[in-house]
Amino acid sequence: xxxxxxxxxxxxxxxxxxxxxxxxxxxxxxxxxxxxxxxxxxxxxxxxxxxxxxxxxxxxxxxxxxxxxxxxxxxxxxxxxxxxxxxxxxxxxxxxxxxxxxxxxxxxxxxxxxxxxxxxxxxxxxxxxxxxxxxxxxxxxxxxxxxxxxxxxxxxxxxxxxxxxxxxxxxxxx
Numbered sequence: 001x002x003x004x005x006x007x008x009x010x011x012x013x014x015x016x017x018x019x020x021x022x023x024x025x026x027x028x029x030x031x032x033x034x035x036x037x038x039x040x041x042x043x044x045x046x047x048x049x050x051x052x053x054x055x056x057x058x059x060x061x062x063x064x065x066x067x068x069x070x071x072x073x074x075x076x077x078x079x080x081x082x083x084x085x086x087x088x089x090x091x092x093x094x095x096x097x098x099x100x101x102x103x104x105x106x107x108x109x110x111x112x113x114x115x116x117x118x119x120x121x122x123x124x125x126x127x128x129x130x131x132x133x134x135x136x137x138x139x140x141x142x143x144x145x146x147x148x149x150x151x152x153x154x155x156x157x158x159x160x161x162x163x164x165x166x167x168x169x170x171x172x173x174x
Contacts, residue, residue, distance in 0.1 A: 007094045007098045014161050016107070017109070018106055018107070019109040019143065020109065021108065024121065024124075025115075025118040025124075026092075026117070027092075034084050034088055035088060037080075038085065038088060041077050041081045041084065048080075052073065055070050056074040100128055104131070105131040105132070105160070105164070106126070106133070107132070107133055107135065108132055109122070109135050109137050109150065110136060111136065111139060112136070113139065122134060122136075135153055137150065
């Protein structure tokens with residue numbers, strides 16, 4: 001979504017932090033995972049509405065992954081179907097030519113653990129964007145579990161982006 005927004009409104013984006021981008025290499029794995037879910041939501045709508053009503057009444061567990069699962073179960077089946085439909089049939093990213101035209105600096109975080117968030121997509125994207133830097137994360141959850149290394153990299157990236165933007169603004173005023 002960040003890439004699509006950047007193509008639509010490049011003047012509104014100072015920089016991009018792209019964690020585990022999902023691009024062309026992910027399409028087959030995404031289809032294997034999300035197509036059955038879309039079929040389930042479509043054909044088991046009545047049952048899922050009941051599950052949704054029950055899940056929406058559950059209190060917070062204060063455990064992120066558990067609450068995330070409960071929140072997903074509490075989602076309206078029609079909304080879930082719309083999201084899955086968009087994931088499977090909508091644009092997942094700008095074209096390669098559009099990516100190459102993005103001038104905003106980018107920090108791409110990628111890992112090599114799963115097929116949907118493949119490192120090859122992250123590596124390819126970092127090569128396609130004119131001002132991108134690729135960082136290979138140690139695990140898919142490094143930013144959540146052991147964030148120090150990555151937050152330092154992100155902070156340095158943001159400092160650079162803001163400094164370059166301020167310098168550009170000063171030059172335009174003078």
